[in-house]
Amino acid sequence: MAVASTRKVLPGFGLSLGFTLAYLSLVVLVPLSAVFLKTASLTLDAFWQAVAAPRVVASYKLTFGASLLAAAINTVFGLMLAWSLVRYTFPGKRIVDALVDLPFALPTAVAGIALTALYAKNGWLGQYLEPLGIKVAFTPLGVLVALVFIGLPFVVRTVQPVLEDLDTEIEEAAASLGAGRWQTVMRVVLPTLVPALLTGFALAFARAVGEYGSVIFIAGNLPMVSEITPLIIITKLEQYDYAGATAVASVMLVASFVLLLIINGLQSWTDRRAARAS
Amino acid sequence: MPLKHLFARLAFSLLTALLPAAALAQTTILNVSYDVSRELYKDINPAFIADWKAKSGETVTVNQSHGGSSKQALSVTAGLDADVVTMNQAPDVDILVERGGYVAADWRKRFPHGATPYTTTTVFLVRKGNPKGIKDWDDLTRAGLQVIVPNPKTSGNGRYTYLAAWGFALQKSKDEAAARDFVTKLFANVPVLDGGGRGATTTFTQRDVGDVLVTFENEALAIGTELGADKFEIVYPSLSIEAAPPVAVVEKVVDKKGSRKIATAYLEFLFSPQGQEIIGKHAFRPRDEKVLQKFPGRFPAIKTFTVEEALGGWADVQAKHFADGAIYDQIIVKR
Numbered sequence: 001m002a003v004a005s006t007r008k009v010l011p012g013f014g015l016s017l018g019f020t021l022a023y024l025s026l027v028v029l030v031p032l033s034a035v036f037l038k039t040a041s042l043t044l045d046a047f048w049q050a051v052a053a054p055r056v057v058a059s060y061k062l063t064f065g066a067s068l069l070a071a072a073i074n075t076v077f078g079l080m081l082a083w084s085l086v087r088y089t090f091p092g093k094r095i096v097d098a099l100v101d102l103p104f105a106l107p108t109a110v111a112g113i114a115l116t117a118l119y120a121k122n123g124w125l126g127q128y129l130e131p132l133g134i135k136v137a138f139t140p141l142g143v144l145v146a147l148v149f150i151g152l153p154f155v156v157r158t159v160q161p162v163l164e165d166l167d168t169e170i171e172e173a174a175a176s177l178g179a180g181r182w183q184t185v186m187r188v189v190l191p192t193l194v195p196a197l198l199t200g201f202a203l204a205f206a207r208a209v210g211e212y213g214s215v216i217f218i219a220g221n222l223p224m225v226s227e228i229t230p231l232i233i234i235t236k237l238e239q240y241d242y243a244g245a246t247a248v249a250s251v252m253l254v255a256s257f258v259l260l261l262i263i264n265g266l267q268s269w270t271d272r273r274a275a276r277a278s
Numbered sequence: 279m280p281l282k283h284l285f286a287r288l289a290f291s292l293l294t295a296l297l298p299a300a301a302l303a304q305t306t307i308l309n310v311s312y313d314v315s316r317e318l319y320k321d322i323n324p325a326f327i328a329d330w331k332a333k334s335g336e337t338v339t340v341n342q343s344h345g346g347s348s349k350q351a352l353s354v355t356a357g358l359d360a361d362v363v364t365m366n367q368a369p370d371v372d373i374l375v376e377r378g379g380y381v382a383a384d385w386r387k388r389f390p391h392g393a394t395p396y397t398t399t400t401v402f403l404v405r406k407g408n409p410k411g412i413k414d415w416d417d418l419t420r421a422g423l424q425v426i427v428p429n430p431k432t433s434g435n436g437r438y439t440y441l442a443a444w445g446f447a448l449q450k451s452k453d454e455a456a457a458r459d460f461v462t463k464l465f466a467n468v469p470v471l472d473g474g475g476r477g478a479t480t481t482f483t484q485r486d487v488g489d490v491l492v493t494f495e496n497e498a499l500a501i502g503t504e505l506g507a508d509k510f511e512i513v514y515p516s517l518s519i520e521a522a523p524p525v526a527v528v529e530k531v532v533d534k535k536g537s538r539k540i541a542t543a544y545l546e547f548l549f550s551p552q553g554q555e556i557i558g559k560h561a562f563r564p565r566d567e568k569v570l571q572k573f574p575g576r577f578p579a580i581k582t583f584t585v586e587e588a589l590g591g592w593a594d595v596q597a598k599h600f601a602d603g604a605i606y607d608q609i610i611v612k613r
Binding site: 049050053054055116117120121122123137138216217220221222223224231234235236237238239240241244 | 346348349352373377429431432468469470471472473477481484485486487600601602603607610611
């Protein structure tokens with residue numbers, strides 16, 4: 001029988017795929033399709049006006065630009081943090097480890113208010129930065145600071161387990177075969193970590209794009225300058241413009257999806273490269 | 279007895295003690311309101327409950343829901359079972375008429391004063407001693423001055439500020455192009471657009487940003503009492519806008535729940551001398567002249583205009599100024 005001949009070694013494929021699809025549809029696809037359905041009520045012209053107004057375009061630039069930059073910063077410093085946490089023992093390590101997750105647990109509004117209080121011109125840090133001409137609160141730089149804060153845990157938590165699995169013996173082997181420190185890091189350690197780093201980057205980026213609560217307090221929300229796309233969406237909702245809000249939301253969704261696809265593609269490419277190399 | 283059993287027994291007896299109390303509260307109404315009315319209704323509700331108990335013998339529970347006014351209106355159209363709505367601007371009640379007839383079309387005629395139990399107006403709050411010498415709207419357009427205003431796109435408070443400035447300029451020049459120029463200059467002086475009135479207050483008072491905060495009188499008075507009158511002072515401009523937060527019964531919900539009588543009485547209570555006095559205590563201007571006189575010096579006389587009489591009503595204002603791509607969007611992008 002045809003079915004018997006194509007039977008997989010691992011049983012339960014049909015059932016688990018069915019579950020996966022049903023679950024994904026229920027949790028992700030149905031709400032998202034509502035966004036696109038609502039958007040479809042607009043004429044092409046009205047859609048274009050909603051998503052391509054100069055103010056909205058300026059907000060895409062800020063949201064995606066600051067999110068990519070914040071994710072990049074978090075990738076570099078998240079790797080350093082993960083490295084310290086895995087490779088060294090120091091007093092208070094467990095506390096530092098727990099601190100990393102704090103941005104996850106904190107309500108975003110609290111984070112926003114705390115950061116604003118810190119960086120405002122009368123705040124702890126702001127009072128020293130302001131005389132130097134560095135304005136953080138109520139500027140695009142403030143948006144970046146908030147996004148770096150909320151994205152911190154992602155890279156640390158994705159890289160940490162991979163680093164833990166990475167035997168120090170491999171590095172020792174590299175060293176005994178004559179590799180310098182730099183060579184060991186660049187050719188042995190980093191390639192193994194790249195997939196995890198990319199995952200962390202993607203997660204931090206995705207979180208930053210959707211972030212509203214913390215940014216809204218520190219951004220200043222000036223049109224064309226420090227207005228993020230989620231605020232544009234909220235603004236449209238306040239004006240009872242559901243369709244316009246979902247139009248902008250759909251642009252964000254598609255852009256995020258494409259970017260995440262690219263990152264995932266990059267990741268599987270580095271995975272394959274790493275597999276070939278070993 | 280093991281401790282665990284003791285706790286179980288305790289919990290059980292507590293539960294049985296509470297149940298009859300819950301069953302006794304037969305009537306519950308929900309007041310869906312805007313953001314800064316939270317403190318006001320915290321005082322109104324117990325007073326109304328006592329009043330209703332005395333009049334009818336019934337025990338009523340009043341639940342509150344607060345949030346951004348427009349967001350709250352959307353929640354009602356999405357099925358939030360509000361018996362009454364107490365919003366901060368008329369468009370948020372009108373939308374309930376348009377989107378499914380939740381509120382009667384003639385809601386303005388159902389209660390006195392166009393169904394607005396109190397008013398407030400837009401004033402300036404400056405730092406103590408008024409170091410920048412800010413006296414009137416003209417001063418806010420001076421180059422180099424920083425004006426804190428909540429975002430008119432997301433806040434009724436900000437919308438009133440914009441309209442007050444517009445109305446002032448229009449009255450002075452009788453020319454729309456000049457009014458447009460005036461609000462452009464004013465908003466060019468705004469360094470931060472907070473989402474709501476409270477956020478703008480925080481930016482001005484806590485973050486020390488700006489030379490003047492333009493906000494509702496009730497908010498300005500509350501800042502004086504809560505954050506110290508020695509730090510700020512209120513400046514009344516020569517002309518301002520009258521903000522009259524509207525109230526309405528949600529027909530669809532009271533018919534379904536059979537709570538029309540209580541809901542109506544609840545809103546009527548706002549217009550009673552007792553309700554008006556609580557309103558005055560919360561720094562809103564009571565409609566009742568007699569009650570107003572109980573607060574000498576608190577509410578200085580100020581010349582005001584309303585959206586209806588000076589600007590052609592909310593529907594016009596919405597379309598002309600605040601719709602996407604309308605005047606506000608144009609001037610804020612040009613700044």
